[in-house]
Amino acid sequence: MLKVNKLTDYAVVVLCDLLRGDRLRSAADLAQSSGVPLPTVSKILKQLARTGLLQSARGVNGGYGFGRPPAGISMAEVIEALEGPIAVTGCVEDSGEMCEFVHQCPMNGHWNAVNVAIRRSLDEVRLVDMLPEARFMDPEDLNRVIAERHAAAMQA
Amino acid sequence: MLKVNKLTDYAVVVLCDLLRGDRLRSAADLAQSSGVPLPTVSKILKQLARTGLLQSARGVNGGYGFGRPPAGISMAEVIEALEGPIAVTGCVEDSGEMCEFVHQCPMNGHWNAVNVAIRRSLDEVRLVDMLPEARFMDPEDLNRVIAERHAAAMQA
DNA sequence: CACAAACAGGACTAAAACAGTACCGTATCT
């Protein structure tokens, strides 16, 4: 276990697709080019827009684009956008849930060490690292290309 | 999400209890002192013994003890013992599952970077770090005490 | 101004995973 859900998995596929373009992309467009079913893509994009990771534009010629420079987006942010705060158990500060034994639980706060460790490691993996082409490209070049595409998309 | 299941959560409680003793402890005994229901404790201990993290002895005066020096046990091992290999998605080497699109999937192998990062961070959190008293004790002293208890339990 | 393209939000259902329990078998000590 310790799995992310499928939506998050698909989200990465779709986001990588979005990274490759230099304009707003509609949900239908992304569904087609990524192979993920439209309703699912739609659900993912809505959620990502809600958290600010993506920007959306309605109406004809509308679609989705990154809400900020994509080179700065970490996997931790993507996962949290779709699944909420990273918390491996309920017994953790900020998890939202509160176990009924908080005050007597001997584990209280101790899983936090685990959460912090995981959170930090996810901060260090960037979304652009998930691009297949990232393996073969010079990181500098990759960042530059991605930044140019983002600028073009924002301008249009 | 990205949660461990409750069994794993309970397991840490029970294991910490076991860390505090210097002899074999029966499932019933651990259930009582940890407050976790017996059938559940039993299930956890069985599984941990199966993977070798714990040793078991049957019959009167039987019970469970650590299979090896507990100071060397990491949270990664505990989690893997109860939940199988750490793999945040199905699309990952060693996850056991194989998605039907392996050969065409553009993400193939890329979540691995995430898995490796998480796995490494879990390797660095030790089981003994989950002990509440670990906060107040000198790490050297903690290791010594734990080692002595383990030796005593193995000898008896 | 009407229509079509696209996003926004929420409701609903089927399937899968989990949690918790119970039962029966086997080993060991006294």
Add this chain to the structure above:
DNA sequence: AGATACGGTACTGTTTTAGTCCTGTTTGTG
């Protein structure tokens, strides 16, 4: 022989997840 304790597995109700669909709102275009 009998009591204690682990070993394996099967079962069931509940919760979560996945996936879909429907209705409303915004915006560009002829």
